[in-house]
Each structure stands twice: as C-alpha cells, then as structure tokens.
Amino acid sequence: MTATANATPLVALRDLSVRFVSRDATMHAVNGVDLDLAAGKVLCILGESGSGKSVTLRALMKLLPRSARVTGRIEVAGRDVQAMNERQLQDFRGGDVAMIFQEPMTALDPVFTIGQQIAETVMRHEGATRAAGMARALELLELVQIPSAKRRLAAYPHELSGGLRQRAMIAVALACRPKLLLADEPTTALDATVQIQVLLLLRKLQEQLGMGVIFVTHDLGVAGEIADRVAVMYAGRVVEEGPVGAMMRGPLHPYPRGLLGATVHGGMRGQRLTTIPGAPPSLETLPTGCSFAPRCAEAEPACLAGVPEPRSPVPGRSARCIKVAAG
Amino acid sequence: MSASPSILSSPDRGGPAQPLLLLSGLKKHFPIRGGLFGSTVATVRAVDGVSFAVRKGETLGIVGESGCGKSTTARLLMRLMVPDAGSMVFDGEGVGQNAQTGGITLKDYRRQVQMVFQDSYASLNPRLPIEESIAFAPKVHGVAPAEARARAHEILAAVGLAPASFARRYPHELSGGQRQRVNIARALALQPRLILLDEPVSALDKSVEAQVLNLLVDLKETFGLTYVFISHDLNVVQYISDRVLVMYLGQVVEQGPVEAIYDRPAHPYTRALLASRPSMDPGRRRTEPPLTGDPPNPINPPSGCRFRTRCPFAEGLCAEREPVQSALGGGHEAACHMAEPGSGHSQAGKLAA
Secondary structure: OOOOOOOOOOEEEEEEEEEEEOOOOEEEEEEEEEEEOOOOOEEEEEOOOOOHHHHHHHHOOOOOOOOOEEEEEEOOOOOOHHOOOOOHHHHOOOOOEEEEOHHHHHHHOOOOOHHHHHHHHHHHHHHOOOOHHHHHHHHHHHHHHHHHHHHOOOOOHHHHHHHHHHHHHHHHHOOOOOEEEEOOOOOOOOOHHHHHHHHHHHHHHHHOOOEEEEEEEOOOHHHHHHHOOEEEOOOEEEEEEHHHHHHHHOOOHHHHHHHHHHHHOOOOOOOOOOOOOOOOOOOOOOOOOOOOHHOOOOOOOHHOOOOOEEEOOOOOOOOOOOOOOOO | OOOOOOOOOOOOOOOOOOOOEEEEEEEEEEEEEEEEEEEEEEEEEEEEEEEEEEOOOOEEEEEEOOOHHHHHHHHHOOOOOOOEEEEEEEEEEEEEOOOOOOOOHHHHHHHHHHEEEEOOOOOOOOOOOOOHHHHHHHHHHHOOOOHHHHHHHHHHHHHHOHHHHHHOOOHOOEEEEEHHHHHHHHHOOOOOOOEEOOOOOOOOOHHHHHHHHHHHHHHHHOOOOOOEEEEEHHHHHHOOOOEEEEEEEEEEEEEEEHHHHHHHHOOOHHHHHOOOOOOOOHHHHOOOOOOOOHHHHHHHOOOOOOOOOOOOOOOOOHHHHEEEEEEEEOOEEEEEEHHHOOOOOOOOOOOOO
16 A cells, blocks of 8 residues: 555545444444555455445445445545535546446446447537547447447447447446546456456556556456456455555465465365355444454454554555564 | 165166266257247257266266356256257156156156255245255155154254254345355255256355355265256366366357366367466466457357357358267367368367377
8 A cells, every 4th residue: 555655646545434324223334445546557356245345436436325424535536526516426427437337238228329328428528519429439339349330339238248238338438538447346247258358358448548447356367367456355444455466476364365265276176175264244343353353263362452454564565464564 | 864764765776887867969949939920030049959978976067158058958957948859868767757668757856856056045935944945845755844854954964054053044044155055955855866056156255155165075975966067167167077068059069077178178169268267367467368259149050060150260161060079088079170080171180189
C-alpha cells in the first residue's frame, strides 16, 4: 500500500466500512478497507463469497442500496464519491468510471440493440448526435473484436452468444473512455476457451487505453492472468496486499497460503488436498481479534487480542497478521 | 455403514473385467417446434452418437464446454431422459428391460446408480430435515423407517456431519459445503455402485471445494465406489479422474487415461481446452488465446468434423467426412483425421504414438 504513495492514486479508499442494517440484524460486510490504485494499473480483489469484495467494488460507484451504511473516504480521480449528489453521480458513472458484471444478459437492456445502448451512453455523456454515437459504437465493437461488427450493431443481446455478449458489455463500458473500469467477476460464467479470450482482450484494452482496472474474482488463475497487484479479502478486511507475482510465489498471510494450497492445479494427482478447516465467520458480529484465527493452524492467544494492523516486511507488500515481521 | 447384510446390497456380477456401465451409440435430439402448426423447425443434437465404458472402481471424468452435451449425457445415464437411440448395459444387463429378457429394471438400476447435482440447495427438499431426505429413498425401496433413519445417521457421520447436531436441521440451516455433503450422503444411502457427480464442487468456494474433493476420494475408497465426474474445471478433473472423456458438440472427441489426455493431448480441441486454463504464474502470461470464437450452436452442427470451424488444422477433408475414433495406444482414442493414418489429411498419422 506504500508503492503508489508518491503519485496521486486513481483510487484511494481510506477506512471504508459498509454495514447493512435491517430490523433483525446488522451485517458488517466491509470493515475498514484501505486500498490504492495507480492510474493504468490492474488490481485484483480476491476473496470467497461473503468476503466483501463485490460490496467494496459497488461502494466505489455508490451503487449500494439504501440499507447500506457507508463510512470512510472514497476518492476516485481526485473526487470525493461520498459527497456527490445524484446529478453528479450520473455524470460520474459511465463517464469517469464504468462497470462490467458477471452476467451480461441482465446488465444489458433486452429491448434495445447493442448499437443503441452504446450510442445512448455517448450521447448522454458527450452530447454527441445519434449518428456520431452509432459511429462510435461501430468503432467500439471493432475494438472489442466482435466479428462482423457492422451487422452486430443491430443485434439484440439475446441474439449474441455468451462471449460476444460479454464483449458487447465491455464495449458499452468503454464507450466514454473511462479512467477506471470496475469488473465484477466478468469471466466467471464463461466457458474455458472463451474466458481466456475475454481476459486477454481486457488486458490488451487496459494497456491500450491506459485505464485503471479493479477486477473482483474468486479465481486465483484469473488473478494470475490479469493482475498487477492483488488484494486478498477475508471477512470484510484486506488481509494481504502486494504484487501478484510475489503473492503467488509466497503469500505472507495464512489465509491466502491456505487458499493456494486448497486450489487444485496440475501435478496434484494422488496427493491429499490441504484444506482450510471450518467456514468463514458470520458477519453479524464483528470479531474483536483476527477474523481468520478460528480457522488458522498457527493461531495463538495474542491473535484474539485485537485486529492485527497491516505489517509490511518488504516495501510494497503488507499483511494483517501478527506473525509477519514488520519491516 | 454396518456390515450386516441389507436388502439394498447389490453384489458384483460380471467380475472386475466387465465394464460396470457400457454405453453405445447414445443419441438424444430435442426438436424445436415453431410455425403455425407447431411443426419441427430445427433439432438440437444434444447428444449425437456417444459411446463409452465406465470400468469398475474407476473415476471417469467428463469435460467440455456448455452445449457439449455433458449434462444431457448425465441425464441419459440416470435415465431421467429416455435416449432416442443407443443401448445401455449395466454390469451385463440391459438397462430398462425386465428380468425375463436378461435385463435390469429401472427401479433396480436407479438403486445402484445415484446422482449428485451442482445446485446443492435446489436438489434438497426444503421442507424435510436432512435425515428424512437421506432416509427417503431407502424407505421407498423397502427398508423399515427406524432402520433407514439409523443408517442415515451412520452415513451423515461418514460424510463428516455429526448426526447429533445436524440430523434434524433443514437445508437452509446449512452452508453450501455442508449441503453438498448431505447430497452425497443421500446418494450413498442406497448403497449404490456408481455415483454420477454433475459439477459437484463448481458452486463451492475454493477452500470448501478441497474439503469435498478429499471426502469424495475417501468415500470411494471406503465403499468401493465407481464415479462418473462431470465438470468444466480441467484441474479438478485431472486431480480426481483415472480416465477422461472430452466432449464437443454432442460427441466424444477424445478419451483415454488421465496422463495421456493431459500430457499428450491428440485432438486439437483438447489441446486448446488445456491451453485455455488460466495460469497462476504471472510470468507465463500469453498474448494470443488458443481458440477464437464461441462453441457453435448444437442446433445446426458443422458437417464432417464438428470442430473444423474453430480448428487451426482444418482442411477440405474435415468438412466432407466425419472422423472416426482412432486408437493411439493404451486406451487413448481421438476422433480426428490427423490421428488416423491414411485418412487423407496432410498431417495424418503424425499423431499416432
């Protein structure tokens, strides 16, 4: 978290907390997240279901429902997202920041053609004419490598295959050349041979357009293909953050270490898989100590004394574990 | 489970050399109706001539992308659907025939072949405590209720759920991993010989997936089971399978021992599929995807070899003639003109081991 301190980061989250309050219970979904993203870099937020990774992503665009209580500071491209009113948010969403989702069929409007949906975004944000909007739509479909792009402009979402639909959604998101692209598991629902195509496309577009990308995934392989840096979340906190290569070679925190051991990859035949015992904690009560301690093989009484602060044994890497040497 | 003889036990019949399940020429086509009078306007060729054997005691992995027919194959295998053509022989007995003609009735067949589904919640009755769900099928097959419940407790313990605290719970009171354990327990309750696992760990988080995979390996050992394991996750299939079957657009394109498939893939589709796996090592990133485009629609599959529209080696021959399964040694077979010496393809025979 220190590597980007000298440049002004594209995204700066400080002590972000999100609670969902209902009459019956309060869910502590995100509990004090600090994250930075430098312009033109790819950060993967890695975590299992319920870790708070998608909630963090949605908070960046102020897309959370009214029941969410958001505290902390969210800065994107130098602007305070929390302070924006509805009108400013409309300009901000789709202009500076765009988002792509796991399921393109629900993210795209079924009653408009792909061309109309892209043109609408350009017309709304840049005041362009419909003709100019359609011309941009064609460029964008070619940019995301949709074959016979001209014909596909007039296609409705249901007429496209899963891979093409995902490309069309990326085209809508890129319509106004956002500085920041938020991606919520955009390749999870795709077939293997299509997933790698979309991942490589996203990386190429990110380099070409110089976008910053925050990519949420539960798949270590996807992070390995696309990330510059990785933030691992557990129970609403970032437990480890650092460059992707170093983290894949030797994670500092026991949770990502367990996750790497539990992920099946080639050459593990006949070996017993290492598992992380138990299940993630309930988010209804905020644990006072390290949230991973109940499942951690190395836990000791000191782990429960308080939430471990991030420690940084080497510059650019940090982990919330008392066993990690502070640098 | 207790060693006492049960009315459910089903001894081996044909000996270890006879395949437990033999499928040949299995076909399932779905008509698409349309037009004014509901005439058939197109046909989805979901499973189109699939033949394979499941050997006793092995784990057979089936991989493929969406639309390749792996789930339809599973439903045919369970006889949840009746095949349009083809035969199924279970340990020497024709499935769905009666005892007079040397066959096995569907009721007996389904007792010996059980299935675990991907969606652990949708496949359990939300209004039954899990012990009742597990005891349900044995009761249908004539086990006394008290005995069925006692055995449900034994099986729950075997899948790692303490009966004292879990038996009376309802499905919504369990986590995804625990529910999948219940589904496995329910499949085990009939003492089956073959368990069909359709994407059993795909909906689970990684740390829980490893727990369930370890459990499946243990149960196979303990109860002497045979598995058919269907998944789109190539790493999981490599981990758990003895033999692997690769499907594409309703057909088997390659099959063989797991080492042969993963170390020496012969079919261009298998090679592309394996190369599409994301790498956890950022130092080994690629710039070009192994394949372009999506899998074609099974409604109107390409003529000849169905992979030719995406295949980098396709020639004129591939559009004209459907490739046959060519043996590559050691039970390794691929349906590709390049694997068949003398097929007329310019690279024919170069693959043969």
